Amino acid sequence: MEYCAGKTFRYDHASVQTYASVVGKAENEGPYGGGFDEVIDDNKGGADTWEQAESLFQKKAVGHVLQKARLSPDKIDLIFAGDLLNQCVSSSYGLKDYYIPFLGIYGACSTFAEGLLLAAAMVNAGYADRAIAVTSSHFSSAERQFRFPLNYGGIRPPTAQWTATASGAVLVSETGKPPFIRAATAGKIEDMGVNDQNNMGAAMAGAAYDTLKRHFTHMGSHPQDYDLIITGDLGLVGSDLLHDLFARDGIAIESRHKDCGLMLFDRSTQDVHAGGSGCGCSASMMCGHFLKRIESGELKRVLFCATGALMSTTVIQQGGTIPGIAHAVELTSY
C-alpha cells in the first residue's frame, strides 16, 4: 500500500480567544498547581456519581471560557467535545444545558487536539464565528470503565499511567491576537502491535512520530524551529520511544520535547507510575499553562500533538491490539 502523507491544514483567521481549565485535587498538587481556573477538591463537586462529576468538570470549563469572553452560550456557533466514557456521556450530559450546536468527537486522549483542529477549521472557513473545543477525563470514572473498582487492591505495573481528573476548554474565533492557531495535521491510526493495556505510551508513540514527521514535512520545518513540541500523554515509556523513533532518522527532539503526562503530576512524590493520561491531561496543561505562555509571547512557536490510545477492553480481551492516534496543532504568538 502506498504511504498516505495526508495534508496539513493552514489557518489564517483562527485564534484562541479564551481558555480555561478545571482540575481535581491531585492535579492541583502537581508542579503546575495554582495555574488552573478552578479546583474541585473532592473530585466530585457534589455530584452523586463519578460520571456526573466528570460532566460537571466539562460544564464548568465551558462556563469559565464563556465568562472570560463575557459571552452567553447563544453567541457560540458550535461546540466540539469528547471524553473517554462510553457514548461520551461526560460531554453530552455536561453540555446539554448550554443548548449550543454540538458535535461529539472521539479520539481517546487525542480528543483535545482533534477538537482544536476542527474548531479552528470551522472558524477559519467562516462557517462559525465562535467555536468551542472541550474535553475531560476523570480518574474514577475511567478506572471503573476500563480497569478495576476504585477500592480494589490491584497493583499497577510501572508502565501504567494515571488518568487525569481534569477538563480544558478553548474558545476559537478570529481575534487577530495570539495565541494564533496556524496549522494542523490530522493523525492516522497506527497499530504498533502493542496489546498491553498497562503500556499506553508504547501504543501511542508510533502515531505521534508519524503525525509529527508529516507535519514537519508539510510545513518545511524542523523540530529545532519550535520553542516546544508538546505531546499529550506519552508518559515515560512513550516519550522515550518517540525519541528513539526520531533518533533512527538522525533527529534529536529531546531538547524541544515536553510531554503533558510527565508534567501534570510530580512522578517522584505522586504515585502515578509512568505519568498522567486522559483527555483532560493535555487539555488542562494547555489551558492551565502553555496557552498563557504563548499568549504572552514567551513561547513563539509551539507544536501541540495530543496522543490517544484507541483501546477497547472488549477487543483486548479478544486478543486484539491497541491502535494509537495523534493529531498535531501548531500555535504561534505572532
Add this chain to the structure above:
Amino acid sequence: MNISNQEYGELTKKRSPNSKMYKTLPKAFLIGGTICTLGEGLLNLYAYLGLKEEHAAALTSMSLIFLSALLTGFEIYDRIAQHGGAGTLVPITGFANAVVSPAIDFKSEGYILGLGAKMFVIAGPVIVYGVSASVIYGIIYYIIGLF
C-alpha cells in the same frame, strides 16, 4: 511506518521498566506475613478463650474477612495494597477486598443490576475455577482410593 511491529516491540521492551523486585518482594513478604501473623494471633486468642479448634479457625477467617471489608469501605485496604502487592492479594483479606470493592463501586447502578450483578466481577472466576478444581481433585482422590 518505517519500523516493523516486531522491531518496535523489542524497542518497547527495552524502554519499559520492570517492577523493582528488590523493593516489592520484601514488602509483599512483610505485609502478607503480618496479615497471616494476625490470623495466627486471632486463632490462638479464640482457642485461648475456649473455642474448639475448628470453630476458632472459622471465626479467624470471618474476622479477617470482616476487617478487610471494613478497611475496604474506609478506602484503606487499597492503600495498604499499593505496598503489599501479592501480600495483600493472596490472603483471604484480598478475596474479601475483591468482592467488597465492586459492590461499593457499582452501587451507583442500583442494588440489582449494579451491586448484585457486579459484586463477583473479580472474584467470580476464582470461585468458578476454584470449585471446578476441587471437583476434579475429589474425583482423582476417589479413584486413587479405589486401589
